[in-house]
Amino acid sequence: MIEICLWNPDKDGVIRRSDRIPDTIPGISRFQQVVLHQGRIERFFLDFLASKSDIRVERGVLPTRLDWDESLAEDPDAYPVTVTLRHLSEAEATPPQVATSANGGAVQDGLFRSNLAPDDTAELLRAADLNDKADTTEVVRARYVVGADGAHSWVRRQLGFALEGETTDYIWGVLDIVPITDFPDIRMRCAIHSASSGSVMVIPRENKLVRLYIQLTTTEKAAAAADGGGESSRVDRSKITPDLILRAAQKIMAPYHISYRKLDWWTAYQIGQRVGSRFSKNERIFLAGDAVHTHSPKAGQGMNVSMQDAYNLGWKIASVVKGLSSRSILSTYELERKQIANALIEFDHKFSRLFSGRPARDIMDEEGISMEEFKNAFEKGNLFASGIAVDYQASNIVAKAVDPANGNDRGNAKLPSVASDGSLASQIKVGMRMPSVKVLSQADARPWHLQELLKSNGTWRVLLFAGDVGRPEQKAKLARMSDQLAAPDSFLTRYTPQGARYDSVIEVLTVHAGRRVDYTIFDFPEVLRPYDELDGWDYGKIFVDDQSYHEGHGRLYDTFGIDPAKGCVVVLRPDQYVSYMGALDDYASVDRFFSGFMIDQSAVNGKA
Amino acid sequence: MIEICLWNPDKDGVIRRSDRIPDTIPGISRFQQVVLHQGRIERFFLDFLASKSDIRVERGVLPTRLDWDESLAEDPDAYPVTVTLRHLSEAEATPPQVATSANGGAVQDGLFRSNLAPDDTAELLRAADLNDKADTTEVVRARYVVGADGAHSWVRRQLGFALEGETTDYIWGVLDIVPITDFPDIRMRCAIHSASSGSVMVIPRENKLVRLYIQLTTTEKAAAAADGGGESSRVDRSKITPDLILRAAQKIMAPYHISYRKLDWWTAYQIGQRVGSRFSKNERIFLAGDAVHTHSPKAGQGMNVSMQDAYNLGWKIASVVKGLSSRSILSTYELERKQIANALIEFDHKFSRLFSGRPARDIMDEEGISMEEFKNAFEKGNLFASGIAVDYQASNIVAKAVDPANGNDRGNAKLPSVASDGSLASQIKVGMRMPSVKVLSQADARPWHLQELLKSNGTWRVLLFAGDVGRPEQKAKLARMSDQLAAPDSFLTRYTPQGARYDSVIEVLTVHAGRRVDYTIFDFPEVLRPYDELDGWDYGKIFVDDQSYHEGHGRLYDTFGIDPAKGCVVVLRPDQYVSYMGALDDYASVDRFFSGFMIDQSAVNGKA
Structure with missing residues (x-):
């Protein structure tokens, strides 16, 4: 991804390219932004682990019980945490997907991981209960535990920590397609604001694939009034299909045409921003990634900030476990990463409002959003996304004056x-x-x-x-x-x-x-x-x-x-x-x- | 390899750094010279073949018979060549090595591939004859055959083509070691001419390994006088050991000290330059690599020029076999590559004489070699080694005037x-x-x-x-x-x-x-x-x-x-x-x- 093209309605309401900005700020790094599928990044990590160690990542394992002895928290040699794990069968461990077909072929979707889906951990556990064969249990005594178990974090719930924030009304669909289109900037990263049909973000990918984030303005919430709030304020996911998402894109991108013969993956989500109240229990049980910060995916920050959490924490725990450092360095994890999580959520809140809002028709249109403000947010977002703006606070491992x-x-x-x-x-x-x-x-x-x-x-x-x-x-x-x-x-x-x-x-x-x-x-x-x-x-x-x-x-x-x-x-x-x-x-x-x-x-x- | 340092005797006969030159001429390419072990390069090719095709490279297979029908040569659909292949057992296919130990560990040597060794193809075949189990035979009918079977090329001998040229009296040893030395330029590519003890070339490698090419001035030819020429003009390889080679290096590099605890590989060779008289038989049976040009290894050209032979030939044969091109393009192989082989041999002849010669003591010392001339040859050699100086002659695939x-x-x-x-x-x-x-x-x-x-x-x-x-x-x-x-x-x-x-x-x-x-x-x-x-x-x-x-x-x-x-x-x-x-x-x-x-x-x- 080299360039961002901003498309906005002209005075007749027809979308036009209004701006081009570099997608990586020139000069800030010897690296530039690229798009890599999460599966490939995980594969790099797994391959590296396998080549350098005998550590193997187990999948299809769920924790069922977490016990811990706070009185041992400060003893560096103690194993104060006990976690009971349940191994699932492959069938249990494979989340049921909504059956989708496109052009006669079955297509993977990401709805099961989307926040449109309710937390299905309990359901998975119940399924496991009914399956004798898979029901093997393992008890792990640990010096340290890291819960990197996502927005629905089971570890976070055991600790009783909150994820504080809000959900918006903005619903977006995602299509990974090989587009057939006369839209000239389809291989650029684009932000397209239509006059009144919503917005599209274009992310070019490998092998002619393009990821489109498409705002859905027509989707109704499922029976929101009927059962009075809670999970019911979520959208009815059964009504969302690739066709519905494509039709929304076609409306936004008109007068250009877009269709596809190849659909690789699709999903949908509802935008919200939440931050964890606490990042660790006595610096023994830590939370990282979506377990402590969730937000909309468009800023490209979900995996980046979460990996950086783990990168911040990993060497610290290792250094303590090896007996090289005292436990005092572990408290810098929350000090350093909560500040980043707050900044991320604040940015995403602003950015997603600007992206999902209707462009102002003129300077008097106070409900509409300013395209100048949107462009500025995009540029600031890129600096944030690069990670190099991070400035950690004073501590025993950062020798500077306290801010x-x-x-x-x-x-x-x-x-x-x-x-x-x-x-x-x-x-x-x-x-x-x-x-x-x-x-x-x-x-x-x-x-x-x-x-x-x-x-x-x-x-x-x-x-x-x-x-x-x-x-x-x-x-x-x-x-x-x-x-x-x-x-x-x-x-x-x-x-x-x-x-x-x-x-x-x-x-x-x-x-x-x-x-x-x-x-x-x-x-x-x-x-x-x-x-x-x-x-x-x-x-x-x-x-x-x-x-x-x-x-x-x-x-x-x-x-x-x-x-x-x-x-x-x-x-x-x-x-x-x-x-x-x-x-x-x-x-x-x-x-x-x-x-x-x-x-x-x-x-x-x-x-x- | 970034820089070449030239070391020469000063007026007191003590070696000093006299010049530094860049090892890759700045500006000629976006790539620079690096040293990669031949085994690693072969591994890249093998891995690529395996990932892109079902072609598998078989080792331990020797040809025993080649028949061909010249009358079918110009029929593009014919299979005019028949090759009988003999599969060896693993024991047969593993050349016996001279047992060497250094610091108590066994060490691989390269003498079996050196030109100091006589051609052992016949010996290998005889061994196979005695082994019923391994003695399986395969008959291949081929449209095209490429003999890339080295200086002792069996294919070349079947065709009756000569390898024309001469062998010099210069004997060099090779050590791949992790040196322990106070010689300050050990991580540079160096050419060290001592006053009268011979020369050393230093090639830094990966993992602190260094390859040293060391001129052996003390080794006598084995019974050269006794049986009057032929194979007997070769050196007695049983007398060459890593210790003998190291002692030669120590003498050349004095007053600096050099020793090692880790010896990875070693060999020795006698310098000679030869070019094949013909590169193909009716553009049906081709020769490539050492089968048509052999020279001293120091110019870094053995594998490079040979791979370029194959690169020149590969697409031409493929294009003809696929029925896309007429057979007329195949004659450009000899036209283009023989010219390169001649230039290579001419360069190597000059370069190895300059490298193995004694430095001139002063301008009146006509037997000694000029260090200025040596430096110029080194610089010219680098341009040649880069491959970009190649200029192919006019043909139906090179539309220019005939030179x-x-x-x-x-x-x-x-x-x-x-x-x-x-x-x-x-x-x-x-x-x-x-x-x-x-x-x-x-x-x-x-x-x-x-x-x-x-x-x-x-x-x-x-x-x-x-x-x-x-x-x-x-x-x-x-x-x-x-x-x-x-x-x-x-x-x-x-x-x-x-x-x-x-x-x-x-x-x-x-x-x-x-x-x-x-x-x-x-x-x-x-x-x-x-x-x-x-x-x-x-x-x-x-x-x-x-x-x-x-x-x-x-x-x-x-x-x-x-x-x-x-x-x-x-x-x-x-x-x-x-x-x-x-x-x-x-x-x-x-x-x-x-x-x-x-x-x-x-x-x-x-x-x-």
């Missing part, structure tokens, strides 16, 4: 143990993602995007921006820092378990601003390029901000606002968010930063 | 049926690969490298560089060309079998020079974006030379030297070499070009 605006909602989150000096790199922001440009490996001149060096493997990183190492004072500062890093009681040594690789818990990377050809890695202290008995020296730790042969010049020092005559140290979390920034030779602050939450492994070994 | 310098060695190759007008695009050369810059898809604004659009699927391409379609005369020329392409007797129709997809034999792609936002695909004639009953219009045929949001501006018209007020037509072979260039509205010449070798499918259908 008074967020001061009242800190939960159990700790305060930072050190202060950063943000002036040392004006374009690196503590609490935000590390920016990236290309740097060259000193050993082989190969260009790398800085972020490529920051693998998501649970490792913390200390980036030494050494500056111009041709200046004696920079060389001296780097030498001082290196001496302390190499000392037997340095944080590198204290927090790395005996026998583990030197860069497995905290990795030190150096990026200098000298000329590449004036140096080799042997001009740098050995702690910056450690020696291994089997492999020799490490060639992958020292980088330089210089011209490459084929991929330009990253100009890191300029771009990040670092003075080559000063340099700085930046500490990055395992999820590539910036934790701390300080002077190049201020070893003590970095040591104090890690001391705020990491566990001394020599003490652990001593105990054993 | 008198090559006029005497045309074999059965036909002359072009039309003449190109090379002035229409000064930077597109008939006979050479199509250059590539980025263009935007008109339908979705997505940037594509032009070459990405030219899939190697056997399809010919007609590129219509329509120029600035805002000019009425350009629009008119495009309309004229389109009308003729859409006519019922056009070459598109004549050469595409009934029922085959409209773009399966010849695909028409348009690249115009207007502003993208001023057009949609519906502004272009339908033959340039054909309609399909199931899928609607084709969105992937019309492109524009314009600014992209994220990936710059290809400036195709400027870069290729095409006047937007003129445009042109370029015809590309299925292997992306340029066949023809002419005026945008000169339909007749394009039609005549294809008529020179393609088979009218309506006539074929009429016959049936």
Whole structure:
């Protein structure tokens, strides 16, 4: 998806292209937006898990009981949670679909996952009760549980947490088709507002497929008055068919024609926005994804924000379970992600109102929505969707000043143990993602995007921006820092378990601003390029901000606002968010930063 | 591999870095040189074959007999070749290796594939004779046979063709190790000439492995004098061990130290250059790869040139076997590839002499080699290695003037049926690969490298560089060309079998020079974006030379030297070499070009 085309009614009420905007804001990332089916993304994760571990994802398993002992919550070695699981038969685990046929072939639909469907967990369990064969049960004792079980989250209900918000009257249908159409922008992402027939969003997909989100203005609610509210305020899903959705699209997109011979999938949903009241129970049982935030799908945020929840939480739990970090870092999950969920819901509320509303006929038409406002929301939405606007609050893993605006909602989150000096790199922001440009490996001149060096493997990183190492004072500062890093009681040594690789818990990377050809890695202290008995020296730790042969010049020092005559140290979390920034030779602050939450492994070994 | 470092003796005879040159010439390609193990490349091909077809590569099969009936050679439907195949047992098919151990572990070596080993095909066959179980035989009747069976090619011997050339006295060893060394450029590609101990080439590989090519100056030939030449002029391979090779490297690389704990693979070889006298028997039995050209491995050309042989030949045979092209195109294989093989051998002869020679001590040292000459050869070698310097001769599939310098060695190759007008695009050369810059898809604004659009699927391409379609005369020329392409007797129709997809034999792609936002695909004639009953219009045929949001501006018209007020037509072979260039509205010449070798499918259908 490269470009967004906005189509609006002209003065005669005929839709015209009124604007084009880039779908990814130029310059914000080396990646651009693409559309990937959720099934494919899940497949990437599953394949990766299978290739790297013996973890297998089980499907068709439902929890039936959750017990927990709050008195054990703060004991890091305890297993305070017990979950009883029920394995379903394949028939039970396959949700019944509404039978649909199009052009004589059966078509998959997504209604069973839509919020138009009532919660069918209880029904599935009842079905399982009647099936002796499938009725096998497993009891799992757990240190931590994550409920990523969707809008109807069973885990959330066991914890008694609410999902607060509202449902709107807006009903939308979704068609995945290979369209046959003379609408010229069908391979663009389009937002089409008709004068009075509703709106369509066009999302081009692979293999000539196009996803159309189509506003349904003719659908009546099912017997809403008859049984007085509750589930009854939902639409009658039996009345929604692909034909009905297509006819709505044809009306909105007229005078252009659209039909199809290939229908791949379809669904419908009712727009609503809800946020979870709590994201965890004592930092032992967590909720993530739709279990704590639901909204309309058009902003492209459902899977993105939910994966980011899990990405935020995953390394933290792993670090605690491995005994590397104290439990105190876990409270940052709710601190960081609830703020995002609130922002998401606020954005979606505004965006879906603008998308589902009727365009204003003129400036006096106060009920109609302003197309200028819609365009602005679209552009802002794209920045939000990119994820790079995220700015996490101060905590023991984000060393910055507490924002008074967020001061009242800190939960159990700790305060930072050190202060950063943000002036040392004006374009690196503590609490935000590390920016990236290309740097060259000193050993082989190969260009790398800085972020490529920051693998998501649970490792913390200390980036030494050494500056111009041709200046004696920079060389001296780097030498001082290196001496302390190499000392037997340095944080590198204290927090790395005996026998583990030197860069497995905290990795030190150096990026200098000298000329590449004036140096080799042997001009740098050995702690910056450690020696291994089997492999020799490490060639992958020292980088330089210089011209490459084929991929330009990253100009890191300029771009990040670092003075080559000063340099700085930046500490990055395992999820590539910036934790701390300080002077190049201020070893003590970095040591104090890690001391705020990491566990001394020599003490652990001593105990054993 | 990014950079080549040249190391030479200084005036005191100590090696120093004397030069750095980029390993890929900047600007010649969007790709850069990388090192991939042959096993991995074979794996990519095997995986691709398995995913796209039911073709399976059988190993451990040897030919025992080849019969052929020359009288059937020119009958396109005949099967003139009969090959008898013998299936070996796994034990037979696994060549015996010299047992090597390093640090207590067994190590694979490559001596059995080295030219130091005598041809062991006969031995393998004898072993198979003694093994009843494995002794199954298969007789294959073939229309075409390709002998890609290496320097000792059995097929070549059956045909009685010679491999002409010479063997040198230069012996080199190869070590794939994880080096432990203070040599600072071990992760660069290096050419190290010592004062008098020989030379080393360093090729950095994956996972800290490094391949070292090491000149062996101490190895004596085995009993060369004793039995007077022949196989006896080969070195005694039993005397070559990894330790001997390492010691040679240590001497060359002193005063730096090098050792290893991990040895992955090793071999040794004697440098020689040979070219096959003939590349085919009546264009029915072909030879490719080492069967027709052998040389030293250091130029990185063995697998590259051999794969290019097969790439040149593959689509031609396929096109003939499918009944799309006449057999006349097959004679271009020898015409085109023998020229390359000769150039390769000439280069390798010079390069290996320069690499194995002793550096000149000073300008008066006439026996020593000039380091300046060596550096120039290295740079020239890189251009050759890139493959883009290839310039194929005139034939019925390369419409250009015959080069008198090559006029005497045309074999059965036909002359072009039309003449190109090379002035229409000064930077597109008939006979050479199509250059590539980025263009935007008109339908979705997505940037594509032009070459990405030219899939190697056997399809010919007609590129219509329509120029600035805002000019009425350009629009008119495009309309004229389109009308003729859409006519019922056009070459598109004549050469595409009934029922085959409209773009399966010849695909028409348009690249115009207007502003993208001023057009949609519906502004272009339908033959340039054909309609399909199931899928609607084709969105992937019309492109524009314009600014992209994220990936710059290809400036195709400027870069290729095409006047937007003129445009042109370029015809590309299925292997992306340029066949023809002419005026945008000169339909007749394009039609005549294809008529020179393609088979009218309506006539074929009429016959049936």
